[in-house]
Amino acid sequence: MSLLVLVLLVVAAGAWLYLWAAGNLRHVSALGGYAGRPAAGKGTNWLLVGSDSRSELTPRQRRDLHVGNGRVQNTDTIMVLHSGAHGPTLVSLPRDSYVPIPGHGSRKINEAYADGGPQLLTRTVEQATGLRIDHYAEVNFLGFVQIVDALDGVRLCLDKPLKDEMSGADFPAGCRRMNGTEALAYVRARYTDPEGDLGRVKRQRQLMGAVADGMASSDVYLDPSRSKRVLDASLAALRVDDDADVAQLLGMGRSMRQISSGAGTATTVPVRRPGVMVSGVGSVLPWKENGASRLFQALRNDERIPTSADK
Template identity: 45%
Template sequence: MADSRDEPSRQEDLDWLYRRAPGDGAAGAPRAAPATNIANDADIRRRERAFLEQRRRRQAAQQDRRGGPERDLRAGAQPAAPAPRAPGADWAHREPVAPVAPAPGRRRHGPDGRIRRSPVRRTLRAVLVPVLAWLLFTLVTPIHAWSAMTTIGWEPSYAGRVGNQPGTAILLVGSDSRDGLSEEERNELGTGEAEGQRTDSIMLLYTPPSGESVLISIPRDSYVTVPGYGRTKINAAYSYGGAELLTETVEQATGLRIDGFMEVGFAGFADIVDAVGGVDVCLDEPMADEKANIDLPAGCQTLNGSDALGYVRHRYGDAEGDLGRARRQREVIAQIATRLKRPSTVLNPVRWWTVTHALAGAVSRGDGMGVLTMAQMTRGVLSVSGGSGASLQVPLETTNGWSDDGTESVVIWDSERASAMFEDLSRGDTSNIAQYAG
């Protein structure tokens, strides 16, 4: 539809829209392109709306001054054409519209129309995404390995079982079973041909709600009461009734309720050591033991899996006998934990996956043990290996005792000190644990 306004009025509107002074340029002459500071399409649309609103108001005011055309229309009169105005009549009353600044945080468009993203945001995204992915992988990997472990029945169900104490107590057992080993593996590991299954090592890992954790060796020749079999060596409990009877025996002897059970065999132990890259030992004198298949020179050296197995099994020719072997077992466990938490292991996704799943394949866990128990056990082992926990053996009266019938050489606990130590643990208190060492 044609514009009904006169040419001067229309020209005035165009002058106002493009910020030209009234009368600039001759009528009909080409005008220079207006200089504007319009930033984007949204700003142009806002200016157009402001212009149209201003024009509507001006027309309404003109109609009111001419006697109200709306009333005339209601009376049947024809609307009057707008009276011509001199250019610039109301120019001074118009206020320029300020450009709209982009809203904070909104994306801006570059000259090519593409969205420009903040360099800081791009940097944060480039850093945070890989870090979060690595953290997720690091947490999920041991959980997956834990779920893939072989499980064994271990929890006893005897009447009057010991009640729960604060914290978590895990029974760690090294089995001397040769089952599943080939002839070549038996020769390599020097396990011999003994039949049956006994516990070559027994350790109790206690992690309190707060305070230092403690790893306690229980000598395998400890003379205790095995339920249903009378007083005998504690390692016989496993051969008599497996993990369940061993757990019941330890609970009766210590007064602590066992919350979890972990078992590793000869081959599994060697695999774990190889998976973490070996363990470092320093010997004051050569170590030779044909029964443990070990022949090591004096000095500091890194042991592979088979040599490390002989190192923790050695007792013949050791002045400390079984106590020296228990001490070396705790030493190697601490070293394995230390190597597991090295940045070179944790930060390398391939190595982290390989090591954790090698551990899972070498160790059996008690049936029903959950991820929370795993977390408590891990905290305890890392505490001991890092030096903030304690490592000791059950207080002993003698290592040269004899069984009641005088046929077996056994280890006798110091009943008074051992009872006091386990009583402290039953209350969740490890603050005085150092007094029971040695």
């Protein structure tokens, strides 16, 4: 009988938290119609964005994270999450990807957010990939730190030491539990990584999987007070498109958990290596046209992605 009461309490608390989250979910106009927008394909596509806005960081947090003032409005993380008949597929789009930004010429893809916010970034991704984006989710610098801290940190494993003075990363090889500031430094590191931005996107996927695991752990969902603390941090950090609801967010979270457990697929859009220098733009990563085309065509048709896609 006591077990039944416990289960009922947890279910009741979960239902209350669900309704509370639904009323506190923040929305942003991220999806817009325009001439030539790709038609809807099979499956569901989320655009997942990590904004490097620093406007809400304290001076101490900026110092610890080795970042400057609050005027920067680019995106450090850009990923497309496709869910369909063959399980979820997560595709990283490196921030230095060289693509056309509507109305601004060809530039680094992460500049689209600064040029026109979520709508221009979404349109840029849609036109570069040929995929119709169904939903959008964005987390900022400070929010990301607070989510990880609300989870009491996340466990990450390094195959080799990582030190990057520009991001503040200084970690030995092996597994450790990182707090929010450490985790952000870990995923922002790229200047001492031989793979540069491509190494960073792998760490971004690793960290997102760790966060998804943490949110799905029994330590969180069986403890209503802790669940609310994690939800508070997540909702404060998160903005989603106007049509997204809590149920769809939970589905997105399940897809991320599948990927972190190995049940899904994680890859990076094929790019030319090494990068190339473009006057007035800097070092960029053009996509391999054939490889990128085959990858996104498979996602449009909800087929298994080509095995030759770069991991």
